[in-house]
Amino acid sequence: MARVVVDPITRIEGHLRIEAQVDGGKVSDAWSSGTMFRGIEMIVRNRDPREVWLWTQRICAVCTMVHALASVRAVENALDIEVPNNARLVRNLISSTQYIQDHIVHFYHLHALDWVDITGALKADPAKTSQLAQSISEWPKSSTTYFKGVQDRVKKLVESRQLSLFTSGYWGHPAYRLPPEADLMAVAHYLEALEFQRDFIRIHAVLGGKNPHLQSYLVGGMATSLDPNEPQAPLNPERIDFLVEVAQTAKTFVDQVLIPDVLAVAGFYKDWFSLGEGPGNYLSYGAFPQGGIKDTARYFLPRGFILNNDLSKVYPVDPGKVAEYVTHSWYEYAEGDQVSKTPAEGETSPKYTGPKPPFEFLEVDKKYSWLKAPRYDDHVMEVGPLSRMLVAYASGHAEVKAAVDGVLAHFKAPPTALFSTLGRIAARALETQLLANHIVGWIEELRENMNRGDLRIHNGDKWDPSTWPSSARGYGLFEAPRGSLGHWVEIENELVKNYQIVVPSTWNAGPRDAKGQRGPYETALLKTPLADPERPLEILRTVHSFDPCLACAVHVVDARGRTRAHREI
Amino acid sequence: MLRSSLPEALRSRGVSRRRFIDFCSAMVATLALPERYLAAVADALNRTDRPVLVWLEFQDCAGNTESMLRSDDPPVADVVLELLSWEYHETIMAGAGKQAEAALKRVVEQEAGKYIAVVEGAVPTADGGVYCTIAGRTALDIAREVCTHAAATIAVGACAWDGGLVRSAPNPTGAVGLQEAVPGIKVVNLGGCPHNVANTAAVIVHYLTFHQMPALDQYNRPLFAYGRLIHDQCERRAHYDAGQFVEEWGDEGSRKGWCLYKMGCKGPDATYNCPTVRWNSGTSWPVKSGHGCIACASHRFWDVMSPFYKPLPKVPGFGVDVTAEEIGWGVVGGVAALTAAHAVASVFRPKEEVPKEDKPA
């Protein structure tokens, strides 16, 4: 019986620590802890609600834009503002671009090295690598010379004895199982994906001025005016051509590189289809409105939740049933540690009671994380691409159903195989493909509107705060690439009175609740085999399959008695 | 010597000498160095062993990491694999936990006085630093150890520079920027929310070439990047001077690319090379996409520049404060020209300061 600590969990956003109890080579219990805290909800108080999106966007830049969108939606909901159709389209385009870029970066740069041994690539035969690549894809960069070049590059790195980013990997670990040729192919695509993500994200530069941290959102719409006849319009025919050109590269890359790679790698690790199962409950707020924001039935990805792995039933979501526990989190509630509170009530205050740093272990029987424990109607929920794809699948989304069934057939696996570490990876890849199939069409829709003379991009009816009621409450929901995200705002006398955020990784990485129910990471790690507890590669596999973003997860603060003095410039 | 240099590495991948020189030229241009330094830069990159770099993340959003991953010139893979040996960086490094910490420890002990430390995110100082721990140690503890042993430290982004958003009122965690957290170390601050990687790459190249940092301003920011007003470099400036303003979001002026001053643009009160370097391979910048500048590279901008939609009451820097509407083209043009001349004179180092061994052959 040994305690294994992984801190920092790297290749994620933010600061995460995992402590695991290991018995007989397997994880028998696990604790997930967020170790960084900033207090953004408190910082946005007493500010102009119209600019809060600029602040909240800085919660996370790996999933940049998601907190901007949820914030403008919350304020629009509070003030009853409908955004014009073009603004909806531009927002959907920014979001789908984010999904595609983020999912690709996750697979290649944050996750692949859990499955791919860089040093294995040195032993590969470039000619055989070329054969392998050509057997699974049309992708043109597949010649023997090309792979030889990549291999030489890795060789140089190894011979220099300066391994750079690869310095401290678990190379040679017995749990690595790819043949050297697959390792080499994956390393080549790791490097190609670095360039792909950089070039593809220029869509955000056009639609948001820059990435990360786009700067074109507005309460009421977007700042990206469009005009078919103005060369200086933020969006005009020339820039739309550019968007189409860049967007098209996504479909090629996803179809010819990402999907074949995911299938190939998964093929060597099929046992991970039965490891890493989460709580069995899956939540999705739904994403990509195809009409008004309230018309949830027409969202491109449906809203709903699933209980106990039962794909025969999808339940409707009531945002009022989201509540958070702080039983094992470094906060206190006036009513004590046994109750949960809804974000709309949102009374919390930080209180660190953990060991004094530097420390070796957390006190896991007490409070051990800066994350709260969100629950939906007291159910532990897993969120993210797997949840979205399962909710869509179970809701009968034809395109998702066909794609998921295709993958299951490829592996001759039943739908239950999806409730796993590899299931999360497969769902993320399929979602990437789904959006890559649609993004160009959505750009064309925008072009058609523009050409028809529909140039509305902002609804300014309530831009002037003097038009607002003296107090208002609202919420904005969104599916960030990593899962369900909600912002709750209370406005009073033209300023933010209270602000609460419940984010994807709080759902997934949160600690136990008052009933002792484990959070999704904690559950998913149970039974994970560890070939070498000194090098807990297998823990990384499951934790990374969720795509953690911890800066997002820990932002909550409401320290009592401290308020921001209002300042005029 | 087994270590390979950047051009050698590039050549082995079929990248020509020509491409390498293009890259050096881009760096020389970003740094506003006179052309004659091209050979010095090329020479330095040619001969340098890869220095070790460690990248620390504290109270951050990883925005500076993400910006770094968008590096185009040089391509990101070249930076992290061939230009430097990038041995610690939580968001992208292979190792985790113990092995990751061991890598950092090795650098601090064995490369002391030789490595570059980059810091992203603010450092919380309240309550014994419990608001950010990594491997059970506080950010402050790690920053002290790693930065005091570094040859050079670069603070990227607003949070690492001055505490940024995390430090904004009421600063719940007692967050500060790096130079305040670890007084006495030499820091180059690359403000911005996030930093623009084009500038950071240029600073690193400058350091590799001249073994010292480029000329800095009073905030320890490189003048080449932070020496000029946004407003003086903005493509919408002619409309400002002509009195053509966006009056409402989505109006005709916004479609014609008119000035965003009345919508709260902070460009007249902000310095940065944002409009010229731009973002994401030079594709765009916020004003081009239709939204005003929020002065993200200015000191304590979150507290000082918000409310962001309130027009600047005054355009400062003219000796007397006058409102923007009162300023005519002549006044602005003259001052702008002066600012520009001053900037050019002070951003590059005089020839004598170039260490001998780095002079062009």
Ligand code: SF4
């Ligand atoms: S006020 Fe802003 S938009 Fe107008 S010219 Fe100055 S920087 Fe450009």
Ligand code: SF4
């Ligand atoms: S326009 Fe201003 S706020 Fe925006 S990125 Fe550039 S400097 Fe920062």
